[in-house]
Amino acid sequence: MALSLKRRYLKMPLTRIVSFTFGGFVALSIALVLFLSVKANVRNTFSLLNDKAILLTSSMEERLRDHFLAVEQAVTDLRPFFERGEIDFNDKDAGLELMKVAVATSSRLTVLVATDLKGENFGVFQAPNGRLWPFKRQLPPGGDRTYVLPDLTAASGPTWGPILNNDIGQFANVSVPIVRNGRMIGTLTAASSLDSLAESIRSLDEGVENTTFVMVNGDEILVHSDRDAFQSGGKGQAPLPASAEAFGDPVLAQLAQADVLDGFAKAARLGIEVSRLELGRRDYVIMKAVVPGYSTEPWVIGQYFRGATISREVERLMGSALVGIAAMIIAALVAFWLGRVVARPLKKLAEQSRAVATLSLENVDPLPRSRVAELDQVAQAFNSMVVGLRAMNTYVPRSLFHKLMRLGGSQAADAREARLTILFTDIVGFTALSETMSAAQTARYLNAHFAVLVAAVEDEGGTVDKFIGDGMLAFWGAPDARSDHAEAAVRAARRIARDLEVFNDQASARGEPCVRMRIGIHTGPAVVGNVGALDRWNYTVVGDTVNVTERLQTLGRELGSGDGVVILASADTVAELPGERGAERAGDFSLRGRSTQLEVFKLDPAAVPDTAAGTQRRVAGGGSFPPSAAE
Structure with missing residues (x-):
């Protein structure tokens, strides 16, 4: 049910889509621009102003925060030295050395001062000329009124004081408490001149x-x-x-x-x-x-x-809109013309691609050359692809092509183990037969013979692996998995027998020799997929199952010496043939290369399976089908 409910799509010719849809879209754009130009331009202008407000204000705020973050970080980073006792109010000289380093490495610090609870302080002042002035208790001239000590507790964070002014500039200041053993012992303050900040903001x-x-x-x-x-x-x-x-x-x-x-x-x-x-x-x-x-x-x-800036922007945008309208009118006309020029070869490409998709390569016509460079390149590439596919299809079965394309190509072709049914054919006495024919006659004879075999295999959904001299190897169950692979292989073998009878009648009428054939069928695990190296790969089957099938075909020399077509199948294959009528147990045989015997059945080429699958019936030779466990 799910497979039958496929989504249906409305399909339109490419020429109509490209010419009318694209051209109509351009025409509609012109109408919309004519109707909305003023409104859109004003809206866009305000949108730009909106973005400008965000960008400019954010830039100013970012510079402000970057400036003060460095100042705040200075006191935050230096405070642990006081709290660990590495800087002490009783040893101001050691503390001044560290504070001088902190001020010297930051261009944004003007004053760095530590004040104890008694109000005594020491620190470093950076003069406008860059000189550092260490001080104890009293700031150097020009450094007064650069900071204010706020009311802090041991739990206070960085606290900013009011903006202060003196003869050399404006100053912002931040203070943190100095806490040792849970008790506040003083205050660490940093002050920063706002001159560099003002210059940075003015640059915007x-x-x-x-x-x-x-x-x-x-x-x-x-x-x-x-x-x-x-x-x-x-x-x-x-x-x-x-x-x-x-x-x-x-x-x-x-x-x-x-x-x-x-x-x-x-x-x-x-x-x-x-x-x-x-x-x-x-x-x-x-x-x-x-x-x-x-x-x-x-x-x-x-x-x-x-505000006149906005009016000028709108006027400029209106002028641009008029130019754009004229350009779009021209573009609409060009769109119709280009649509037809481009769509014609693409339509031809689409038509030919449908034939390629079904591998009907004999129905594909070469694409004409084009004056459009890209279309001409596509046409040449397509024509070369078709030539290559035709050459490849000569050596790779079309049915295998279809299966791999349907199943996803590379993943379907990866080598894996699967339960398959293998079929092996061989012409009886072909060596002696070919001695009476020329090379051309031999090739024509084999081509006609293999055409019969390939048609029977592919009609039953099988895959022709290869031709080995006058023999053929085919298999079922890969690349697409199927549960009836044994039944399909047997049907193909019987069809080969029927078609070979017609082939022999026609050959006899032409005065050509008739063909006798041996067919072996075996079911079992095998490795199937790409086997090879570098750029020489074959999609093939390998393994003991393949070898057993070839041995069964060879066993036909003994079990069907007088038959036109002898079909031998293993018990593994026959066990998967529900309703089989024409399976005669031939016995257990030791095949070359195997240590255990194999139960072999001889299939009647003309038998028709019982449609009431699964019923057990007696077969010629005293055995039963399917074979019992005792047998």
């Missing part, structure tokens, strides 16, 4: 139409990329850090009044707010995000640009 500014900024403590501006020339006109009125109002940037001064824009859900999910602010006849788009954790107040990072 994309030009005069974009302004990047960093704010903290509500409206205090730390970084501003256009402090010398605002987009709105004017310039910064106060050195940074400064409040937005004191600095004089009207966009940041009115940041709280900006209206949040819809259409930026992707950015919003990442904590990025996109808003719009109108200032007189100009409007601005602002992208910002809040970054907590590196001061007592959250940081606000972002960028703003004039």
